[in-house]
Structure formats: C-alpha cells, structure tokens
Amino acid sequence: MATAQKLPRLVNGVRVDDLFNTIDAIKATPSIAKFNFRIKNQWQGASQNRSTVNTFHGAGRELSRKQPFLLEADEPAALLGKDEAANPVEHLLHALAACITTSMVYHAAARGIEIQAVESSFEGDIDLHGFFDLDKSVRKGYQGIRVNFKLKADAPDDKLQEIVELGTGHSPVFDSLTNGVPVSVTAQRM
Amino acid sequence: MATAQKLPRLVNGVRVDDLFNTIDAIKATPSIAKFNFRIKNQWQGASQNRSTVNTFHGAGRELSRKQPFLLEADEPAALLGKDEAANPVEHLLHALAACITTSMVYHAAARGIEIQAVESSFEGDIDLHGFFDLDKSVRKGYQGIRVNFKLKADAPDDKLQEIVELGTGHSPVFDSLTNGVPVSVTAQRM
Numbered sequence: 418m419a420t421a422q423k424l425p426r427l428v429n430g431v432r433v434d435d436l437f438n439t440i441d442a443i444k445a446t447p448s449i450a451k452f453n454f455r456i457k458n459q460w461q462g463a464s465q466n467r468s469t470v471n472t473f474h475g476a477g478r479e480l481s482r483k484q485p486f487l488l489e490a491d492e493p494a495a496l497l498g499k500d501e502a503a504n505p506v507e508h509l510l511h512a513l514a515a516c517i518t519t520s521m522v523y524h525a526a527a528r529g530i531e532i533q534a535v536e537s538s539f540e541g542d543i544d545l546h547g548f549f550d551l552d553k554s555v556r557k558g559y560q561g562i563r564v565n566f567k568l569k570a571d572a573p574d575d576k577l578q579e580i581v582e583l584g585t586g587h588s589p590v591f592d593s594l595t596n597g598v599p600v601s602v603t604a605q606r607m
Numbered sequence: 608m609a610t611a612q613k614l615p616r617l618v619n620g621v622r623v624d625d626l627f628n629t630i631d632a633i634k635a636t637p638s639i640a641k642f643n644f645r646i647k648n649q650w651q652g653a654s655q656n657r658s659t660v661n662t663f664h665g666a667g668r669e670l671s672r673k674q675p676f677l678l679e680a681d682e683p684a685a686l687l688g689k690d691e692a693a694n695p696v697e698h699l700l701h702a703l704a705a706c707i708t709t710s711m712v713y714h715a716a717a718r719g720i721e722i723q724a725v726e727s728s729f730e731g732d733i734d735l736h737g738f739f740d741l742d743k744s745v746r747k748g749y750q751g752i753r754v755n756f757k758l759k760a761d762a763p764d765d766k767l768q769e770i771v772e773l774g775t776g777h778s779p780v781f782d783s784l785t786n787g788v789p790v791s792v793t794a795q796r797m
Contacts, residue, residue, distance in 0.1 A: 429652070429653065430652040430653030430654075431653050431654070431687060432687060435687055436687060439687070439735075439739075440739050440741070443735060443736065443739065443741060444741065447736070450734050450735035450736050450739075450741070451732065451733075451734050451735075452732070452733045452734070452735060453730055453731070453732050453733075454694075454696050454697050454700060454730065454731055454733065455697075455700070455728065455729065455730040455731075456693075456697055456700045456701055456704060456728070456729050457726065457727070457728050457729075458701070458704035458705065458708060458726070458727045458728075458729065459725070459726050460708050460712065460722075460724065460725035460726070462619070462620040463619065463620030463621050463712065464620075464621070464709055464712075464713075466704070466705050466708045466709065466725075468700070468701040468704055468705065470693040470697045470701070473683070473697075475683075475685050475686070476685045480683065480685055482683065482690060483690065486692060486693040486697075488693060488698065488701040488705075490701070490705030490708075490709070492709065493663070493665075493670065493672065495665050495666045495670055496665070497621060497622060497625055497626060497629070497713070500672060500673065502676060503646075503660040503676040503678060504644075504705075504709075505702050505703075505705040505706030505709060505778075505779070505780050506644050506702070506706065506779050506780060506783075507644050507645075507646055507660045507663075507676075508678065508698060508701055508702035508705060509699065509702040509703075509706075509780050509783065509784075510644060510645070510646040510658070511646055511648070511658040511660070511678040511680070511698055511702075512695050512696070512698035512699040512701075512702055513695075513699075513790070514646060514648035514656070514658055515648065515656050515658065515678075515680035515694075515695035515698060516695030516696065516699075517792075518648060518650050518656045518680075519654055519656065519680070519682065519694075519695060520738070522650065522653065522654075523654075523687070532650075534650065534797055535649070535650035535656075536647065536648070536649050536650070536797065537647070537648045538645065538646070538647050538648075539645065539646050539647075539648065540643055540644065540645040541643070541644055541645075541788070542641065542642070542643050543641075543642045543643075543644065543779055544640050544641050544642070545629075545633060545640035545641075545642060546633065546637070546640050547779075547782075548710070548777055548779060549629075549630050549633065549640075550777075551630070551633060551634065551640070556782055556786070557777055557778065557779050557781075557782040558778075558779045558780065558781070558782030558783030558784075558786065558788060559779065559783045559788045560788075561788065561789050561790075561791070562788055562789070562790045562791075563790075563791050564790060564791065564792040564793070565792075565793050565794075565795070566792065566793070566794045566795070567794075567795055567796070567797040568794060568795075568796060568797055569796070569797040574796060577794045577795065577796060578793075578794045580794070581792060581794040582792075585790075585792055587738055587740075587747055588695075588747065588748075589695070589696050589733055589737075589738060589747050589748045589749065590695050590696060590699050590748065591747075591748070591790065592737075592746055592747040592748030593696075593699065593748030593749045593784060594699075594748075594783060594784060594787065594788055594790065595787055595788065595789070595790050596746070596748065596787055597784065597785055597786055597787035598731070598748060598749045598750075598751065598752055598784055598785065599751050599752070599785070600703070600751075600752045600753075600754060600775075600781065600784065600785050601751070601752070601753050601754065602707075602754040602755075602756065602771060602772075602775055603754070603755050603756070603768075604755075604756045604757075604758060604767045604768045604770070604771040605755070605756070605757055605758075605767065606757070606758060606759070606764060606767060607724055607726065607757040607758055607759040
C-alpha cells in the first residue's frame with residue numbers, strides 16, 4: 418500500500434499532511450514562522466493607482482512569484498473617479514472576506530471538518546463627514562462591518578457558527594482590522 | 608470666456624470644482640454623505656476564493672457599476688496554495704496603499720498642491736505562531752506595517768511629510784486599520 422500512503426490527504430482541497438508538516442517544521446525551527454509581506458504601489462493619476470505584488474519573506478527565505486500580481490484601484494463617479502476598478506475600502510472588504518474564508522477552510526481541514534461550499538457577504542458604513550473634515554466626531558473609516566456566511570458542510574446547524582469562528586478566530590486580516598495595527602510612515606522626494 | 612469657465616479645474620487630475628460641489632451638497636443634505644460598501648465572496652476550493660464588487664449605496668441612492676469587478680485571492684506554495692493570486696494580507700496592504708494615495712491626492716488637490724508622481728512601498732510582519740495557535744502571546748495579524756512614500760511635488764522637502772499626512776490623516780482604510788473596526792459575523796446553512 419506504499420502508493421496509497423504517498424497520496425496527500427485532502428480535506429476541503431487542503432493537503433492536511435502538508436499543513437501538519439508545516440506546524441512540525443515551525444516547532445523544530447521557530448524562525449521559519451516569521452513572514453514579511455510587501456507590495457509596491459504606483460499612482461496612475463487622480464483616483465487611480467496600482468499595486469504590484471511579488472516577493473515575500475517566509476519559511477526562512479526570500480520567495481517570489483512566477484509572475485507579479487497587479488492590483489488596481491479606482492473610485493466610482495460618485496467619488497470623483499473613472500470607475501475602472503474596485504475602490505480601496507472595497508479592497509479592504511475583499512481582504513477580510515478572503516482571509517476569514519481561507520483561515521476557516523484551513524483550520525476546518527486540520528480538524529477533519531468537511532466543507533462543501535462557502536459564500537459570504539460583507540458590508541460596511543462610511544460617513545463622508547469624516548473624510549471631508551465636516552464633523553470631527555465622525556471617523557474617517559468604517560463605522561462597522563457586517564458579515565454573513567452561508568455554509569454547506571457536514572455539521573449540525575449549531576456547529577456552523579463555530580466553523581465560521583475558526584475563520585474569524587485565526588484570520589490575520591480579521592485580527593488586524595478588529596484590533597488595529599501600528600503603521601509607521603516615512604516620506605521622501607522621488 | 609464662457610467656454611473657458613466651463614472647463615473643470617484639474618489639480619492632480621482631480622476635478623476640484625466637483626470636489627467642492629460634493630462638499631457643498633453634503634452640507635445642504637447631510638444624509639448623502641452616508642455610504643455603504645459591499646462585496647460578495649465565493650470559495651473556489653482550498654486556498655482560493657473570489658470577491659465580486661458591484662453595488663453600493665451613496666449620494667442618497669443605490670448605485671452600481673457598468674460591470675462587476677472580480678477580485679481573486681490565493682496563497683503561495685509556502686502557505687499551501689496554488690499561487691494564482693495575491694493573498695489576503697497582501698490585498699490588505701493594497702487597500703491601505705490605494706486609500707492613503709487617493710486620500711492624499713484628493714486633499715492635496717483641494718488645497719491646490721500639485722503632485723507629479725507618487726510611489727509607495729508597504730511591508731508588514733506576521734508570525735505564524737499566532738495563526739497556528741503555537742504561542743498565545745503572538746497575535747494572528749500584522750505585528751506592524753511600515754510604509755514609505757516617494758513624491759515628486761512642487762513643495763519643499765519639509766512639506767513632503769505633511770502632504771503624505773494629508774493621506775494618512777484622511778484615509779478611511781488607514782483609520783480603519785490603525786484604530787480598528789467592529790465586525791459582526793453571522794452564519795447560516797446554504
């Protein structure tokens with residue numbers, strides 16, 4: 418049965434053996450858990466700009482993609498843009514949705530919980546009195562974000578919330594956004 | 608000179624008259640400042656998922672795009688993915704970069720500050736001891752994010768940091784990420 422043993426055990430499409438091998442490798446060499454993610458952004462004029470995603474540091478070494486990923490940003494006409502791409506606060510919702518989903522799927526896989534389908538909707542409120550300095554009591558950012566997950570999974574109804582909490586409880590973006598992150602900024606002449 | 612007066616005044620590519628008209632409209636009808644942004648996300652299996660961006664509420668009405676924008680997410684092989692798209696924490700950096708840049712460009716335009724070029728780099732650290740529950744003292748999210756802006760602008764060196772602070776000081780994503788946002792999550796069966 419040597420051949421069968423070599424097949425990776427897939428749960429939710431995740432190679433669970435690789436997942437546990439990664440955890441074992443971190444236990445053996447803690448420094449490989451330190452990741453550094455990066456992007457470069459270039460202004461394209463007015464409401465448009467573009468990020469390039471390529472290299473990162475992780476697993477103890479510098480890594481890069483086969484090809485860089487380009488991420489675009491624009492604003493709709495109601496926010497003085499050309500509406501050629503999602504806007505920054507929509508990209509933030511995507512980052513949050515993607516991270517909760519992947520974190521949920523990975524941690525469910527590690528526990529042997531099979532998930533067949535996941536759909537989610539995210540919405541958040543922003544009052545432009547903040548952005549335009551019209552009311553100092555109104556924040557610039559999201560006042561609140563509401564999330565709904567729909568799951569198809571081999572679990573009783575009362576376990577569905579727990580499965581989603583595997584996502585929110587482990588997601589780097591959920592933690593970053595709900596608890597805040599220190600951001601330092603420098604500026605120089607080009 | 609009627610024709611010349613009809614031309615919008617462009618600063619940094621931004622129609623400054625439209626910007627001030629928007630502010631005046633909000634002062635006249637405060638409720639139009641309330642925006643609601645949304646995405647829908649669908650899991651594609653394992654490390655991959657996709658968000659659809661289309662409708663939003665703002666300027667007192669429901670609005671939608673000419674066509675929906677699709678945003679992809681994946682993980683690199685080092686994080687058990689197929690590396691076909693930027694990962695969620697990279698999307699978060701893009702949202703932050705895009706928002707600071709647009710906020711800076713708009714608020715500089717409102718003040719008549721001409722900017723010729725903007726490039727920025729963003730990086731952040733994540734220790735997977737958090738994600739994998741290997742050390743409860745390590746957070747799941749970014750431990751810190753470092754940002755550098757390079758500007759080409761008609762301003763003395765000591766004003767460059769102030770111009771960038773027009774961005775960080777008004778950016779909805781910068782505020783959301785540095786100060787945190789309440790996120791409520793519900794789950795249901797599909």
